[in-house]
Amino acid sequence: MRLFGKPKVNPNQTQETIARLRQTIEMLEKRQKFLQEKADRKEEEAKLMVSKKKKREALLCLKQRNTYQTEVNKLQGTFDTLSTQIFALENAKMNEEILNSMRSGAQHLKSLQNNLTVDKVDDILEEIQTQMEVHQEISNAISQPLGNQLEDEDELLRELAELEQEDLDAQLLKVNSPPTKEPQIKFPEVASKTKVEVSSKEEDEYRALEESLAILESTNKTCFIGHD
Template identity: 40%
Template structure:
């Protein structure tokens, strides 16, 4: 067993014995840090290590300058500078690994803290919804919906009653049939007027007063007027 394992085992055993002794005496054990406190500490450690990185990088540049300055003039000083540079680079590599571990742990804590807050809020919302539903009576909901439906039907009946027209009502088919009969009578009357000829007087007229073979201007004008009236009647019926 390594010394580190023995050390952790000894510390855990001592802590267990101390905690058991505190529990025997009735004292409460101290609670651990909150996620916010742990995240804050990790960020402080990251900042400290970042400063250490800057310091080591500057020291490495200085050792390189010393090695270049001595060169072949003082080999021993140059080699010592390079050795120190190697040790500084090893420390820098270790710090890089440590920073990666701390960053991973910090992100895990931040995610765990976020998930805890989300679950807490979800639980809070679920309790609120449950409280709301406890105050709702399903029988009352059914009764309310039935009342709403009845009131909508009453409103529709009122609208129908208001929009109903007053006065005499007639059958539209009968009116159309009567209109067709009137149009047919008008057409027949116009046709009769177009086919009617001027009447010939029955009594004999003295030869001295017989009209000439050419019809008089008055008779022709009357006929043209009748034909014109008949055409107007046909045009009105067609429209």
């Protein structure tokens, strides 16, 4: 006999209880079906007795039918009770599994965090930051050019400044120097127009000359014909 605490339930015992309840329900279903068939037959016999005008026999059949039907109804109530118990046990079993999983997860998380504290996390983060700064300093040191490269770069910068100054001086000389000769102004459109006019005049004179020669030749031919 346990004096303190609740007795621990064996998981296998729960499964065995559910199995027994299912077997009982199966047995009740078979008995219920058997009694229901007998009740239905008694009702058919009562109808037959009524058709044969056997009132007493019909009344006896109805009484037997009611007896069977009452037992069927009782079995149905028992069946419902057992089904409810199975449902409750299955839910309890599922809740137990869920609770055990949650308890196991909590214990595992606790074991993982036993070696971790806020101070330890801060120390780790500070160490990471320090290492990152050291890494950055090393990277900067490696990327710096050597001494000769620094001198060469300074010399190139001075040479570049001299070239820029020479280019600026050349541009200033171009701006300040006077023009060597007057710019020639061309009028392409006017010259073209004058050339067209001169060509048209020459063509008219040439055409007039041809017409006068044609008239002269015609006159000479007429005079020659009259002389003959």
